[in-house]
Structure formats: structure tokens, C-alpha cells
Amino acid sequence: MSTAHGPAGSAHAEPLLDLQPETVPARFRHAVKDAVEAARLWRLCFKLGWLDVKLRYRGSVLGPFWLTASTAVMIAAMGFLYPILFNVRFGNYLPFLSLSLVLWGFMAGVVNEGASCFTAAEGMVRSMRLPFCVHAARCIIRNILVLLHNVVVVVAVFAIFHVWPGERLPYAVPGLMLWLLDAIPACLLLGTLGARFRDIPPIIASLMQLFFYISPIIWQPELIAHGHEWLQLNPFYALMEIVRRPLLGGHAGLHLWSLSLIDSAILWVVGLLLFMRVRSRLAYWI
Amino acid sequence: MIAAPSCPVPNGTGVEVSDLSVTFPLYHGSARTLRRTLAKMRSTRFEQDQQQRMVVQALRSISFSLKPGDRLGLVGGNGAGKTTLLRALAGIYEPVGGRVTIRGEINALLDTNLGMNLELTGRENIGLRGLHAGLSPRRIRDIEEDVQGFAELGSFLDMPVRTYSSGMVIRLGFALATSIRPRVLLMDEWFLAGDAIFMNKAQDRLENLVRQAEILVISTHLLKVVESWCTRVIWLDHGMIRMQGTPEEVLPAYLADEATTATEGAA
Incomplete structure (x- = not known):
């Protein structure tokens, strides 16, 4: 009998697959293992995310810079109309608008695409065993790359209007970190729901449309004179403000941060519990 | 290398399946077409689980174990569960009941x-x-x-x-x-479907791969492949093991059964 080893086969790290119906502690262990294995495949996650972006614009002249171009056109158009509607100054409004739209684009992208992150990877899921977190990471990385293409527009607008966050800039970093941390359970939660209930992705899409208008994205939160407390129920409001305010040279403040952290904690608990519960069944649903 | 304490085979590679069962929930629109396709099969394969969902039993009480050197052929009609079993071995479908253990990449x-x-x-x-x-x-x-x-x-x-x-x-x-x-090679039958020129060329490469793998599991309709490559055969029928043993034992029975079904179908 040949005992030739595969070139990748190292004797000390024997891959072992031991599968059986899960007990509750095993569910938790396996969910963590899934995440750890996905982290080990980080190069695959990056490649998948990058290829997704590249693929959308393959064969076009601008390539992924179409993202930059279309964002620029949109901001220019809205930037001329809305200051007149809201009766605010161009110099104040355009930097605010460009930043808000680009940041919202990332949030909405993660939420919308997260809802189909597992179903979209159907071919991969059914042809080999892969950690499910790889698909979530792919979705997050894809949206980070889109965000980076769009940030160019924000920088340009800030330069034109001589707005600069200055020394407040580093204060946006913890907020962005929290966004990235939240993106993981958001993709796992919505992706799982989207795999089980095929109505979820369209429902999410219309909800995000709704949130775009009822959240202070294209209008400044100060415009709400009454009922400001209702705004705090909107999870996107606090999360948006902890990143946007420092970038516009302001302070996010303790209150917005505690709101964000509470929302994030809820998201993490719900996302992790659901993923633990159904991870082993996901392949059957897709 | 040092074998893990629980490891029954000296060099570590092994496949162990005990009382494996796999059921598919029928949820979506596509499931409805699946239901229609499967409706022709025995109605006993549909049942309702504890939560009153419709499920289809794709695999039932499958047990076998493979050690290095084993070449297992899976035979059975369409929908007998061959591909599902391969997917369960690959770890894509996790067991609903029973246990699957694979050692080796x-x-x-x-x-x-x-x-x-x-x-x-x-x-x-x-x-x-x-x-x-x-x-x-x-x-x-x-x-x-x-x-x-x-x-x-x-x-x-x-x-x-x-x-x-x-x-x-x-x-x-x-x-x-x-x-x-790999050490454990799982192969579905499409791999053996190609034009003659390609197959000639593929033969060497495939045989080389099969020789180097310590364990092979292949699902196929081509009994010639089973005869020449496999040391063991499992005959799957409606998600259950109808018969297992050496090709000499199983294949004649399988062929006889196929012939009967064919005549019944024609009559």
C-alpha cells in the first residue's frame, strides 16, 4: 500500500473531522472554531472580497473607480439641490453630505449584502467544507474596499471646502473599529436568516431604504426640534454619529457612545446565539 | 508521527461512520419541486420531525469504517443517496443523527x-x-x-x-x-464522464491520484470502474445500505436487481 503523503500533509497536524449532532457546549466550541479557521484563511477572504469588487467592473474603462465616479456625481447633484431645500450653506452642507453618504453606503452595504452572504456562496458551500465565517468576512472586506474607493470623494470635498478634522481625526478610529466588530455578527445574523427565510433579503433592502430617510444621513440631526429622544431608538443614528462627528471636527460624547455600545452588545449576543444554534444546519438550507 | 490516543489505525488515516442519518428539511420553493421529484419514491421516506416540518430522509442508519488501502465504491440508482453520503463524508452536511469521523486531509x-x-x-x-x-x-x-x-x-x-x-x-x-x-479522496461520478480522448489522458493522472490517496470513496454507475478500482462496495437504496461487501459479492446482486426493475418498468 502506498503511504505517499500529500505535499500539504504534515504529519504533526493531522486534520480531523469529527461530526455528530451537537450538544450545547459543542455548538459554542464549533462556532468559535469556525471563526478561528476563517481567520486562518484570511488570504482567501481578502482574495474573494477583492475579486468581487474587481468582477463587478471587469471590462469597464474605469474599473472599480466607477464607484468613485458615481459617488462623486451623486454628491455633486445632491450637494447643489439640498442646501437650497434645507436652507443651509454649501460650505457646511457638502462636506457633511459627502461624508454621511459614503459612511452610510458602507453600513447599508454590509447589512444588505450580509443578508445574502451565505446564499450567494451556494456553489462553494455545496462543493467543499469551509468555515461559514469566510463568507461573512468576504462580504465585509468587499464593503471595506468599496468604502476605500469612495473615501477619495470625501477627501476631495473636504479639500475643496477647506474643512479638516485636524486633531479630532484619531477620535473616529474607535468608532470605525466598533463598526468592523459589529459587521461580523450583522453578517452572521442576517446571512443565517436570509438562508432560512428567502423573504429576508428583500425585506432588509426595503428597511434600509426606510432607514436612509428616517436616519440623519442627508439631514443634520439638529434639524429635529421635537422628539429628539425618538431618534435614539434608531441604532444607525448613534453608530453613525460616533464616526461622523469626530471627522467633522466635533465630539461624539459619552451618551452616543453608550447607545452605540448597547446596540452593539445586543447585536453580538443575538448574532452569536443564532449562529451557534444553526451553524451545522446552514448547508442544508442553502 | 505520533498517533492520537483514540486513533485505531497506526498511521492515522481513517473514515468512521456510525449510524449516520441525514434528513433534508423542505422549506423553500425549490423544495417543492424537490418534493415533486421525490414523490415518485416510496412515501415512507417523507416524515414529519418533532417540529412538524416536512423532511425527507436522505440517509438512514449508515455504518461502515474504512482504513488505509480501502477503495470504496458506492452504487445505487438515482436518488439513492450516493452524493449526499459523499457530502456528509466531506463534512458539508453535518449528521442529523449518528457520527462521522475522518482522519487525514x-x-x-x-x-x-x-x-x-x-x-x-x-x-x-x-x-x-x-x-x-x-x-x-x-x-x-x-x-x-x-x-x-x-x-x-x-x-x-x-x-x-x-x-x-x-x-x-x-x-x-x-x-x-x-x-x-489528499489522503482521503471523495469522488463523484461526473469525473469519469468525458470524451474518449480526454479520458485516455485523464486515466494516468487519475490512477496516480487514486494510488496516492490512502482512502478512496467513489460513487459511480460504471460498474467497470468499481470492478477495477474498488476493494469494497456499498449498495445504497433509498438512503439505506442494501448490501455491502466485496465487488464480487455485491455487484451480481445489484445487477440482478437492476435487471428486475428494468423488466418491471417495461411491463
């Missing part, structure tokens, strides 16, 4: 396009497959050359796979899948 050649993304170029797909297997960039380059040499795609390697002829897709998929050498 697995390569599963299941889908015709191996999860390839048809919009990406051949080269990009090779890169992705290498990253799946956790290979270094250097190893991936080696594999790229190997695949290029075998599949003879020329400049098509940098074109989207969507533009390939079906023969080219099979050549690429085949070359790619066989360039990563």
Missing part, C-alpha cells in the same frame, strides 16, 4: 465545476482553490503550472471560465482537483 471532487466562479478567469479560480486548501503562494504557482500543462487551455487561462467550452471546463476542473493530493 480530504479532497472532495463533487460538483462539476467544483465551486468555481464562472465569471473569474481560470487562473483566478486556480488561485482561489489553492487558498481554500491553505497553500502558500509558491505552492499555488506550482499548481498553476501543473494545471496549465495538463488542461492545455493556452491563453484561455486568462479568460473568464464562462467563455470556455464545456470540455474545457471539465479539463480545468479535473486538472485543478487532481493537482491537490
Whole structure:
């Protein structure tokens, strides 16, 4: 009998697959293992995310810079109309608008695409065993790359209007970190729901449309004179403000941060519990 | 190398399946067509689980174990559960009941396009497959050359796979899948379907791969393949093991049964 080893086969790290119906502690262990294995495949996650972006614009002249171009056109158009509607100054409004739209684009992208992150990877899921977190990471990385293409527009607008966050800039970093941390359970939660209930992705899409208008994205939160407390129920409001305010040279403040952290904690608990519960069944649903 | 304490075989490679059962929930629109397809089968395979969902029993009480050197052939009609069993062995479908233990790295050649993304170029797909297997960039380059040499795609390697002829897709998929050498090789029958010229060329490469794998599980309709490659056969029928043993024991019974079914169908 040949005992030739595969070139990748190292004797000390024997891959072992031991599968059986899960007990509750095993569910938790396996969910963590899934995440750890996905982290080990980080190069695959990056490649998948990058290829997704590249693929959308393959064969076009601008390539992924179409993202930059279309964002620029949109901001220019809205930037001329809305200051007149809201009766605010161009110099104040355009930097605010460009930043808000680009940041919202990332949030909405993660939420919308997260809802189909597992179903979209159907071919991969059914042809080999892969950690499910790889698909979530792919979705997050894809949206980070889109965000980076769009940030160019924000920088340009800030330069034109001589707005600069200055020394407040580093204060946006913890907020962005929290966004990235939240993106993981958001993709796992919505992706799982989207795999089980095929109505979820369209429902999410219309909800995000709704949130775009009822959240202070294209209008400044100060415009709400009454009922400001209702705004705090909107999870996107606090999360948006902890990143946007420092970038516009302001302070996010303790209150917005505690709101964000509470929302994030809820998201993490719900996302992790659901993923633990159904991870082993996901392949059957897709 | 040191074998793990629980490990029954000295060199570690092994497949252990005990009382495996797999059921599919029927939820979606596509499930309804699945239901219609399966309606022709015995109605006993449909049942309701504790939560009153409709489920279809794809595999029931499957038990067997394989040690290094074993070549297992899975035979059975369409829908007997051959591909589902391969997927369960690959760890894609986790058991609903029972247990599956695999020691040794697995390569599963299941889908015709191996999860390839048809919009990406051949080269990009090779890169992705290498990253799946956790290979270094250097190893991936080696594999790229190997695949290029075998599949003879020329400049098509940098074109989207969507533009390939079906023969080219099979050549690429085949070359790619066989360039990563596993200890446990799981293979679905499409791999043996190709035109004569391709098969001649593929034969060597495939036999080499099969020889190097310590354990082979192959699902096929081609009894010639089972006879010449397999040391053991499992005959699956409606998700259960109808018979298992050496090819000499199982194949005559299987053929006899197929002949009866065919006559019944004709009558």
C-alpha cells in the first residue's frame, strides 16, 4: 500500500473531522472554531472580497473607480439641490453630505449584502467544507474596499471646502473599529436568516431604504426640534454619529457612545446565539 | 508521527461512520419541486420531525469504517443517496443523527465545476482553490503550472471560465482537483464522464491520484470502474445500505436487481 503523503500533509497536524449532532457546549466550541479557521484563511477572504469588487467592473474603462465616479456625481447633484431645500450653506452642507453618504453606503452595504452572504456562496458551500465565517468576512472586506474607493470623494470635498478634522481625526478610529466588530455578527445574523427565510433579503433592502430617510444621513440631526429622544431608538443614528462627528471636527460624547455600545452588545449576543444554534444546519438550507 | 490516543489505525488515516442519518428539511420553493421529484419514491421516506416540518430522509442508519488501502465504491440508482453520503463524508452536511469521523486531509471532487466562479478567469479560480486548501503562494504557482500543462487551455487561462467550452471546463476542473493530493479522496461520478480522448489522458493522472490517496470513496454507475478500482462496495437504496461487501459479492446482486426493475418498468 502506498503511504505517499500529500505535499500539504504534515504529519504533526493531522486534520480531523469529527461530526455528530451537537450538544450545547459543542455548538459554542464549533462556532468559535469556525471563526478561528476563517481567520486562518484570511488570504482567501481578502482574495474573494477583492475579486468581487474587481468582477463587478471587469471590462469597464474605469474599473472599480466607477464607484468613485458615481459617488462623486451623486454628491455633486445632491450637494447643489439640498442646501437650497434645507436652507443651509454649501460650505457646511457638502462636506457633511459627502461624508454621511459614503459612511452610510458602507453600513447599508454590509447589512444588505450580509443578508445574502451565505446564499450567494451556494456553489462553494455545496462543493467543499469551509468555515461559514469566510463568507461573512468576504462580504465585509468587499464593503471595506468599496468604502476605500469612495473615501477619495470625501477627501476631495473636504479639500475643496477647506474643512479638516485636524486633531479630532484619531477620535473616529474607535468608532470605525466598533463598526468592523459589529459587521461580523450583522453578517452572521442576517446571512443565517436570509438562508432560512428567502423573504429576508428583500425585506432588509426595503428597511434600509426606510432607514436612509428616517436616519440623519442627508439631514443634520439638529434639524429635529421635537422628539429628539425618538431618534435614539434608531441604532444607525448613534453608530453613525460616533464616526461622523469626530471627522467633522466635533465630539461624539459619552451618551452616543453608550447607545452605540448597547446596540452593539445586543447585536453580538443575538448574532452569536443564532449562529451557534444553526451553524451545522446552514448547508442544508442553502 | 505520533498517533492520537483514540486513533485505531497506526498511521492515522481513517473514515468512521456510525449510524449516520441525514434528513433534508423542505422549506423553500425549490423544495417543492424537490418534493415533486421525490414523490415518485416510496412515501415512507417523507416524515414529519418533532417540529412538524416536512423532511425527507436522505440517509438512514449508515455504518461502515474504512482504513488505509480501502477503495470504496458506492452504487445505487438515482436518488439513492450516493452524493449526499459523499457530502456528509466531506463534512458539508453535518449528521442529523449518528457520527462521522475522518482522519487525514480530504479532497472532495463533487460538483462539476467544483465551486468555481464562472465569471473569474481560470487562473483566478486556480488561485482561489489553492487558498481554500491553505497553500502558500509558491505552492499555488506550482499548481498553476501543473494545471496549465495538463488542461492545455493556452491563453484561455486568462479568460473568464464562462467563455470556455464545456470540455474545457471539465479539463480545468479535473486538472485543478487532481493537482491537490489528499489522503482521503471523495469522488463523484461526473469525473469519469468525458470524451474518449480526454479520458485516455485523464486515466494516468487519475490512477496516480487514486494510488496516492490512502482512502478512496467513489460513487459511480460504471460498474467497470468499481470492478477495477474498488476493494469494497456499498449498495445504497433509498438512503439505506442494501448490501455491502466485496465487488464480487455485491455487484451480481445489484445487477440482478437492476435487471428486475428494468423488466418491471417495461411491463
